[in-house]
Amino acid sequence: MTDEELTYPGAPKSLIDTWMRRRRRLSIRPGEGLPPLDVDLKALLATPVAAPEPLELPASLHSNKLHSMRTELAGKSELAVLNAILISHLRKSWFPAVAPHLFLRLWTEEGAALMAELPGRWLISSVITFGDHGATEAQRRIDLSMNVLFSLVKIYEYERIHTGYTADRPFRVWSTSDKKLPLGMPGFALVGGGLDVNLLAPLWREALAEPVAGALACHLLERLNADPGTLFRRVGKMRDAKLAALAAKRAAAAAAILAQEAAETAAPPPPPEPQDLGQSDASQP
Structure with missing residues (x-):
């Protein structure tokens, strides 16, 4: 198969090379960096983030990222900003040694507060x-x-x-028995x-x-x-629609049977069969 026929030409090497380039470390200049492991998390949680001043250029990648996060999270707590900059470092192939330990401490001690605050x-x-x-x-x-x-x-x-x-609008339910999924996977049974x-x-x-x-x-x-606007909710609505259609079909069939039985019950009885007169006369003395 040629590269022109592939979704990702040159994979897996091309994919891994691209991924590794995106994992380039955030450069840190002297005087910059992360707080120590024993930083006061309660104090950070109680301190709101002010909109930052314009960034002095040239700046390190760390400073650029931190400035961007302070802009995005203005009004949130300093703990939210610390969580964000830790994540940015931990996504890279190299990060400060304190970063994973501080990240775990944040979520172990202040996880509930972060869940309530973070977007x-x-x-x-x-x-x-x-x-x-x-x-x-x-x-x-x-x-x-x-x-x-x-x-x-x-x-x-x-x-x-x-x-x-729109995100909350389900697709129509079509017959999919003749449709093919990638890699020969069987179709998704919407009801069963x-x-x-x-x-x-x-x-x-x-x-x-x-x-x-x-x-x-x-x-x-x-x-x-x-x-209400996810794939799972839309599939649920499609399932409900199909179940409702099946229920209506069963109800209509049951009603038709009842109507037929009622019609048969209400019909007049057939007339009696006429007697065979020749046979009746022969029985006379």
């Missing part, structure tokens, strides 16, 4: 970061799964925007199938058993469940 995109970035830097196998396993889930949701919902459909349940239930069950990264995963799954 959805930073909650998702946080849970994805546990996938590489979780303290336990359970944390890493749960959050690698969350990375796959939310990455695919983002890609799919971006494509859905270009259909012109449980692909969405099989995807979410094991992940949610594992998350319920993990108190730090799992708590964050549960929080995000609850928000996903409550959001």
Whole structure:
């Protein structure tokens, strides 16, 4: 197969090279950097972020990123900014030694406060970061799964925007028996199938058993469940529509049977058969 026939020409090398370039370390100049591991998290949580002054140029990648985050998170707490800059460093191939330990301390001690404060995109970035830097196998396993889930949701919902459909509008239910899915996969059984349940239930069950990264995963799954504009909600509406159509079809069939039985009951009885007169006369003496 030629490169022209591939979605990603030159893969896997081309993909890995691109990924590694994006993981280039954030340069840090003298006097810059992350706070120590024993920084007062309560004080940071109580300190709101002011809109930053214009950035002096040239600036390090660390300073550029920090300025951007202060602009985005103005009005939130300094703890939110610290979480964001930690994530930015931890996504790179090199990061300050304190970064993973400080990230874990943030979420172990102030996870509930961060869940209440952070926008959805930073909650998702946080849970994805546990996938590489979780303290336990359970944390890493749960959050690698969350990375796959939310990455695919983002890609799919971006494509859905270009259909012109609003996020809460389900597609019409068509017959798909003659349609093919990639790699020869069988079709999704809208009524009898449980692909969405099989995807979410094991992940949610594992998350319920993990108190730090799992708590964050549960929080995000609850928000996903409550959001009316997701693939899962639209599939649910499509399932409900098909079930309603099947129920209406069964009810119509049952009503037709009852109507037929009622018509047969109300019909007059057939007239009696006439007697055979010849046979009757022969019986006379």
